Amino acid sequence: MSAIYILWLRALKHFVRSKAQIVSSLGQPLLYLLALGFGLGPVFQRAGQGSYIQFMAPGVICMTVLFSATFSGIGLIWDRQFGFLKETLVAPVPRLAVMLGRTLGGATVALLQGLMVLLLCLVVGFRPTSILAVPEALLYMALIAIVFCALGTAIGSRLENMQAFPMVTSFLMMPLYFLSGALYPLQGLPGPMKYVTAANPLAYGVDGVRGALIGTWHFNPGMDIIVLLAVGALFVILGAWSFSRIQA
């Protein structure tokens, strides 16, 4: 238990001490909000869908959580590289505790970054239906964070070097994001797209966050939570298993 706590605390200390990371993590969401939000806004409005900023802000929050969580999961290869991983691998604690501590730490950081972007959204004009919507949205954001931090851990346990990093970004992260309904409504997509988006766990996270914040659902709250919990459990098991097989 104290092992999980101390590794969680370590992730938070890393986050608080890397000011550059905090600032740069706000850059991409801001670009999306301004360029797409205001750029595509008029088109969206003319199509009769209302305010685009209202629609896409939850998607941009989810993007932040997705990227932050996955990267901190995969980030274990930095620890491998700088040697710290070995310190945790020879410690007399189960690998599962080490993996859980790391995952909860990474997920907490991702959640904090998501919260920061939520505040940023408020600054550029996004308005949730009520202040009470925020805790509900945080629940979905936390689930997204755990799902993708565990997935990142599973991937990071298998990577031996950094070369594969851009591949993960372009063949996993970007498709997950663009096929999640973060930037456009999922209603009325052509056949194959409908199935691809329905198989994307992030789509349920985006739906949950958007539903909580502005009251528009594509699926429904129960289904979003069940899918995220199930996928989360699956990925935590997968991540723990992959992590336990790391050879120092």
Added chain:
Amino acid sequence: MIEVEDLACRFGNFEAVKGITFHVAPGEVFAFLGPNGAGKTTTIKMLTTLLRPTRGSIRIDGLDPATHSSDVRRRFGIVFQDPSLDSILTGMENLELHAALYGVPRALRRERIEKLLKQFELWDKRDIATAKYSGGMKRRLEIVRGFLHTPKVLFLDEPTLGLDPQSRHQLWNHVRAVNQAEGVTVFLTTHYMDEAERVAHRIAIVDHGGIVALGTLAELKEQTGTDSLEAAFLKLTGTTVRDETASNADRMRQFMQAWRR
């Protein structure tokens, strides 16, 4: 304290360690001396539960690392060949993290950390991120860390690699001091002969995955009919230079260095 019988480890077609046998007594300082690629690090990895032997048996304080990994891990401390500190955390935080992982009781923690940090001349630097430590300070902190949970055995895998002579000298003084003060058994690997000569009670000369000679300094000289450890070493292992292929970790490090520039 360490009993090893016919220990072997094979990677594919390559047998890194070929059936070695040795015993280390409690409180002894025991050195593995050998050229690059002799199997020193592979042996340490097997002794410290990081690698499963292909053959043979290991007992650390009477326990088998394969079946009692947690109990064995509690009994040893290790300083790896490559640095393994968290560079963003301070010296103190690195030690607190270690203490939590090893379940050192909170009441004991502070007291022991303070005592060891003072002894290793790091107390004044305890609240500085270890990224700002010098090579010698990092190594000393790693030894303090490996020693924090009062292990029975301390493994040191080429701990002085890349240190200047002053830091090496100081480091070995500290290691001898803890060996004498707390009676901890020390198992070290090195390819510096002067170090083995200076700190070890007994030396095993290893090459090509086997032990080619084992004994005290005097015994080794007598066996080989030479007058220095260096002469004995070269007589036993030859004078050809060993080229090691870069490991994955090495290559990744090079890649990162290029990338950061």
